[in-house]
Amino acid sequence: xxxxxxxxxxxxxxxxxxxxxxxxxxxxxxxxxxxxxxxxxxxxxxxxxxxxxxxxxxxxxxxxxxxxxxxxxxxxxxxxxxxxxxxxxxxxxxxxxxxxxxxxxxxxxxxxxxxx
Ligand SMILES: [Cu+2]
Numbered sequence: 001x002x003x004x005x006x007x008x009x010x011x012x013x014x015x016x017x018x019x020x021x022x023x024x025x026x027x028x029x030x031x032x033x034x035x036x037x038x039x040x041x042x043x044x045x046x047x048x049x050x051x052x053x054x055x056x057x058x059x060x061x062x063x064x065x066x067x068x069x070x071x072x073x074x075x076x077x078x079x080x081x082x083x084x085x086x087x088x089x090x091x092x093x094x095x096x097x098x099x100x101x102x103x104x105x106x107x108x109x110x111x112x113x114x115x116x
Contacts, residue, residue, distance in 0.1 A: 033057035040110035062099035087114040
């Protein structure tokens with residue numbers, strides 16, 4: 001009878017620590033459709049440029065963040081619309097659709113939560 005051999009496997013858990021000083025641009029993909037953005041709550045860091053990549057699943061929608069210098073974009077179906085967000089300070093910044101897209105348009109909102 002052959003002795004049983006047990007092999008011990010060691011699993012190394014590799015953690016990637018975010019390097020605050022050398023942070024790369026972040027990309028957040030967001031879809032827009034009547035009458036919501038998904039996700040509609042986005043967390044970013046102060047001072048880290050974050051590219052929002054929008055696609056529309058139905059029609060033309062808008063995107064604006066009044067408290068971040070009035071940054072805005074028009075999101076057209078069939079293409080990717082990129083907007084770079086750079087928040088100078090922590091806080092919660094509301095965004096909304098600024099192109100009328102039908103009944104329910106008023107509720108097409110979201111927020112950007114900026115943390116240090
Ligand atoms: Cu709208």
